[in-house]
Amino acid sequence: MHRAPEYPPRRRLVLIRHGQxxxxxxxxxxxxxDSPLTDLGRHEATAAGLRLREExxxxxxxxxxxxxxxxxxxxxxxxxxxxxxxxxxxxIALDERDxxxxxxxxxxTAYRRFGAERVExxxxxxxxxxxxxxxxxxxxxxMVPFYLSHIESAxxxxxxxxxxxxxxxxxxVMMLEGLGPREVETLxxxxxSIRIYEFGSDAxxxxxxxxx
Numbered sequence: 001m002h003r004a005p006e007y008p009p010r011r012r013l014v015l016i017r018h019g020q021x022x023x024x025x026x027x028x029x030x031x032x033x034d035s036p037l038t039d040l041g042r043h044e045a046t047a048a049g050l051r052l053r054e055e056x057x058x059x060x061x062x063x064x065x066x067x068x069x070x071x072x073x074x075x076x077x078x079x080x081x082x083x084x085x086x087x088x089x090x091x092i093a094l095d096e097r098d099x100x101x102x103x104x105x106x107x108x109t110a111y112r113r114f115g116a117e118r119v120e121x122x123x124x125x126x127x128x129x130x131x132x133x134x135x136x137x138x139x140x141x142x143m144v145p146f147y148l149s150h151i152e153s154a155x156x157x158x159x160x161x162x163x164x165x166x167x168x169x170x171x172x173v174m175m176l177e178g179l180g181p182r183e184v185e186t187l188x189x190x191x192x193s194i195r196i197y198e199f200g201s202d203a204x205x206x207x208x209x210x211x212x
Contacts (some may be wrong), residue, residue, distance in 0.1 A: 011155055012159040012160065012198050013160050014052065014149070014159070014161050014196050015162050015194070016073065017037075017163075018067075018071075018073040018164070019042060019043070019048075019073050019076075020192075021037055021040050024038075024041070025148075026106065027102065027106045027107060029099045029101070029107075030104075031097060031099030031102070032099075033103055035069055036069060037068075037073065041073070041192075042076055044073075044192035045192060046076045047078075047192065048073075048192045048212070049077035049079065049081040050080045051212075052080075052081050053081045058163045059158055060154070060158030061086075061158065062086055062087075062163070063077065063088055063089050063091065063150070063163060064090055064179075065090065065094040065164055066090045066092050066094075067096060068092075074161070077163065088161070089150075090153075091147055091167065093142055094143065094161055094162070094164050095165070095168065095172075096164075096165035096167055097136060097138075097139040097167035100131050101114075101131065102123075104159065107119070107195060113193075121129075123192075125185060127179035127181070136167060136184065139167060139171045140175065143168060143172060145173055150202065155199060156203060157190070169195075190212060193211065195209070196208070196209045196210075
């Protein structure tokens with residue numbers, strides 16, 4: 001059952017990073033590897049949904065990537081929130097950054113193979129590009145059109161949930177908050193952390209909160 005529309009509508013966008021994945025727990029560069037949630041990750045996802053319920057949120061639509069760790073996080077969070085019937089739209093535009101040759105490697109192995117300085121440049125810099133992979137700049141370039149075409153317009157009409165990935169969400173936060181490349185390089189988003197944005201009628205951010 002859909003709730004009656006509010007006037008003016010609540011214009012809210014909530015971003016959640018997926019819970020801990022098996023690759024996270026093993027310290028691997030994950031990227032597009034389809035790593036499932038750990039037991040801790042499932043607990044984190046449920047806890048995020050309970051926190052959203054405490055905040056009084058009720059979503060009109062949801063979006064997630066096509067990767068299982070984000071899909072399962074969205075399902076567990078929505079179940080805990082009491083919106084198990086809301087099915088998120090999945091799209092590859094929201095998938096994690098492709099780490100290319102680093103995918104599946106732990107840091108020590110990557111450092112030995114490619115050199116620590118080069119690996120850290122690929123990992124943290126805005127334009128650093130691992131072979132066969134994406135830079136954060138590339139990730140932003142594929143996400144922003146999807147955000148502008150689908151997510152922003154939905155958020156101007158109601159409350160919207162996006163469940164995504166560390167690097168992909170860094171890129172989205174960069175766009176939303178007008179961060180520069182230097183600022184986004186130091187931005188960290190913890191597993192299952194929540195960012196809440198409230199928009200004015202002109203789509204500018206009226207309020208921002210970070211939980212976790």
